[in-house]
Amino acid sequence: MAEADLKELILNMAKKAKKASQILATLSSQTKNEILKKVAQKLREKKEELKEINKKDVDQAIAKGKSEAFIDRLTLTDKIVESMAKGLEEVAVLPDPVGEVVKMWKRPNGLLVGKMRVPLGVIAIIYESRPNVTIDAAGLCFKSGNAVILRGGKEAINSNLALGKIFRETLKEFSVPEDVVQIVPTPERSLMEYMLELEEYIDLVIPRGGEGLIRFVTEKARMPVIKHYKGVCHVYIDNEANLNMAKVIAVNAKCQRPGVCNAMETLLVHKDIADKFLPEIAEDYKKYGVELRGCSETLKYIPWAKPATEEDWYAEYLDLILAIKVVNSIDEAIEHISKYGSNHTEAIVTESYTKAMKFLKEVDASVVLVNASTRFNDGGELGLGTEIGISTTKIHAYGPMGLEELTTTKFIVFGNGQIRT
Structure with a gap:
């Protein structure tokens, strides 16, 4: 498609979205809920x-x-x-x-001042190879009163x-x-660049995908960006942990869906329990085919692991590969997370209330867990219904973005004739 045609295509989509968003903002909750339930029904019927x-799409990806x-x-x-269907039904009942x-308060002059939730307007979502995002994002944006332009990866274009x-x-x-709800029908990268210039029509862009995509969107976008950044997630096994619980959590966090x-x-392990814990957890990981990369201390207890490099501590593998480091204290664990983490999800396994609270207070991440798997950083698991993504951007939203995170507030004021003197 010619560049001029691409510009015209995305400009028209953005204009239509802006116009449609004004109508959507007036829809009743009942109508929105009925539509979401109907879409869920059709997904099942057309499975x-x-x-x-x-x-x-899958066959083409395998061939590549x-x-x-x-x-x-x-x-x-x-x-x-x-x-996807259940997610829409859950959103419908929220x-x-x-x-x-x-919020509402009264001023000394009698004015009643409040804050009301309102839609953001038009949201553009740029994502890669997960077609379920199409439905999850459309459903959440729709229920929260926002029009949405969805630009998925070329590998999933037929599905999307x-x-x-x-x-x-x-x-x-x-x-x-x-x-x-609009799906960008063509995968050209230049079209995405044109879309990111349309701040007059698009109020927010949310990129979901690899580090390269997110950096590209952040650099090019003229409208606000909420980043769904990479997940370099850690589990710290404390020397006061229940080791049976720790093994279950550590296996689930890595292997349930890598x-x-x-x-x-x-995986960060306190030195006092490394000799007992590491050989046992290594055998569990071996059953799942996990490749282990460890620090020098780790290699003493898991000799078949590969030596970890500096790059491994920064890596988001998204695969059955795990880096392991033995640490001397909870402070060293927190320091490691601070240096190498991505503000996504961090967990501690400990029976110590003091250490649990220290970890919760000092670790900077969108979700911090005590004695639970990192896999719980998910809108559905945390009771938000489905989610638009997990924001690692602190301003406006931090963590899973549900319905409330897709709205903003405006001030409303009730008076009875007050004037300013």
């Missing part, structure tokens, strides 16, 4: 058709030699389709944040267009503008 379309973790993120299984008055079509057809059935951003990438 086999969706899987067949998705197979085209994409990794197993990449294929896992790309594939629409029965479980993923059901998860309270609608739009119009909620979150099919999912978007289901949502748009349902909107049309309810006489709601289809342009509330190709996602809240999977553990580095």
Whole structure:
């Protein structure tokens, strides 16, 4: 497609989204909820058709030699389709944040001043190889009153267009503008650059994907960006940990689904328990085929592990690879996380209340857990319904972004004739 045509395409999409967002902001909660439930029903009804379309994307990715973790993120299984449908139904039963008055106070002159939740407007979401994001993002943006432009990765374009079509057809059935949800139909990178210049029509952009994508969007965007940055997540096993619990958590955090951003990438182990804990956990990891890369102390207890390099402490593997470091204290663990972490998800396993509270207070991450797997940094698991992403940007939102995080507040004022003197 010619550059001029790409510019015209994305400009028209943005204009339509802006216009549609004004209508969406006036929809009743009941109507929005009915639409979400209908989309969920259609996802189930068209499951086999969706899987067949998705197979085209998966087959092409396999032919290109994409990794197993990449294929896992790309594939629409029965479980993923059901998860998307359930996610929409969960969002439908959540309270609608739009119009909620979150605070009200009275001034000495009698003015009543309050803050009301309102939609952000038009949100552009740029993501890579996970087609379920199409439905999750569309559902959350829709319920929170925002029009959305979805630009998925080229590897999932067939799947994304099919999912978007289901949502748009349902909107049309309810006489709601289809342009509330739009899928960018072509993968050219230059089109994304043009979109990032349209601050007049797009209020916020959220990139979800690798470090390169996020840096690109942050550098090019003229509108605010909320970063869903990489997840270099740690689990620290304290010398006062329940080691049976620690093994279960450490295996789950790495192996339950290694190709996602809240999977553990580095395991930190206190030196006092390293001789007992590391050989046992290594045997567990061996069963899952995890490649271990350890510091010099780790190699004493796991001689078959590879020596870790400085780059390993920064790495987001998104695969069955794990870096392990033995530390002398909780302070050293926190210092390591501060240097190498990505403000995403951090966990401690300990029976000490004092150490647990120290970890919670001193570790800077969007979610910090005590005696639980990093895999719980997820909107659904934390009770938000599905999520738009996990923000590692502290301003406006930090952590999983649910409905409330997709709104802002405006001041509302009630008077009875007051004037300023």
